[in-house]
Amino acid sequence: EVQLVESGGGLVQPGGSLRLSCVASGFTFSGYWMSWLRQGSGKGLEWVANIKQDGSEKYYVDSVRGRFTISRDNAKSSLYLQMNSLRAEDTAVYYCARGKGYFDPWGQGTLVTVSS
Amino acid sequence: EIVLTQSPGTLSLSPGERATLSCRASQSVSSSYLAWYQQKPGQAPRLLIYGASSRATGIPDRFSGSGSATDFTLTISRLEPEDFAVYYCQQYSNSRTFGQGTKVEIK
Numbered sequence: 284e285v286q287l288v289e290s291g292g293g294l295v296q297p298g299g300s301l302r303l304s305c306v307a308s309g310f311t312f313s314g315y316w317m318s319w320l321r322q323g324s325g326k327g328l329e330w331v332a333n334i335k336q337d338g339s340e341k342y343y344v345d346s347v348r349g350r351f352t353i354s355r356d357n358a359k360s361s362l363y364l365q366m367n368s369l370r371a372e373d374t375a376v377y378y379c380a381r382g383k384g385y386f387d388p389w390g391q392g393t394l395v396t397v398s399s
Numbered sequence: 400e401i402v403l404t405q406s407p408g409t410l411s412l413s414p415g416e417r418a419t420l421s422c423r424a425s426q427s428v429s430s431s432y433l434a435w436y437q438q439k440p441g442q443a444p445r446l447l448i449y450g451a452s453s454r455a456t457g458i459p460d461r462f463s464g465s466g467s468a469t470d471f472t473l474t475i476s477r478l479e480p481e482d483f484a485v486y487y488c489q490q491y492s493n494s495r496t497f498g499q500g501t502k503v504e505i506k
Contacts (some may be wrong), residue, residue: 329497387446391442
């Protein structure tokens with residue numbers, strides 16, 4: 284069974300940092316682009332970043348570029364999102380997902396709350 | 400940025416009825432790079448359709464997608480109780496953006 288499990292969410296103050304992790308199983312992780320997406324409370328969905336199979340290409344939505352860094356460790360079948368200079372508007376459930384264009388499947392999500 | 404506008408915001412229907420959901424793009428979505436997702440409360444979105452009309456693995460054939468350029472449609476031919484949920488369209492022609500969602504509720 285293809286599965287993605289996120290962790291690392293929590294409460295952080297504005298300006299703080301957090302690192303999210305996503306462990307994949309049930310498929311050859313190194314063979315796929317991977318992505319992070321988020322969903323604010325009562326809000327819609329937003330693509331955040333994606334990364335090529337070997338990590339050589341990375342893309343970000345404008346609102347996080349320069350503050351967030353996506354990375355991966357194929358030996359550990361793991362995806363990461365380093366989030367710095369966090370703002371209140373970054374508060375959301377963060378999902379990892381397999382894919383570059385469309386996303387299938389998604390993990391269950393991890394909640395990030397940015398508040399003082 | 401391509402803005403996707405979904406209509407209606409809420410669709411009230413009974414089980415067994417046909418649901419027609421619309422997704423309109425602010426500019427042409429090339430190569431029909433349009434996907435549809437279903438999301439139930441407390442769950443992650445699930446891919447239903449990609450490439451505007453291709454069903455994802457395991458998706459029942461009562462779900463179908465159509466359209467091109469700026470106008471796309473998701474049709475659920477006969478609503479089952481488990482189909483009442485929020486549906487999102489997403490384009491991957493120019494970056495990636497999502498519509499605001501259509502809620503399909505039980506009438």
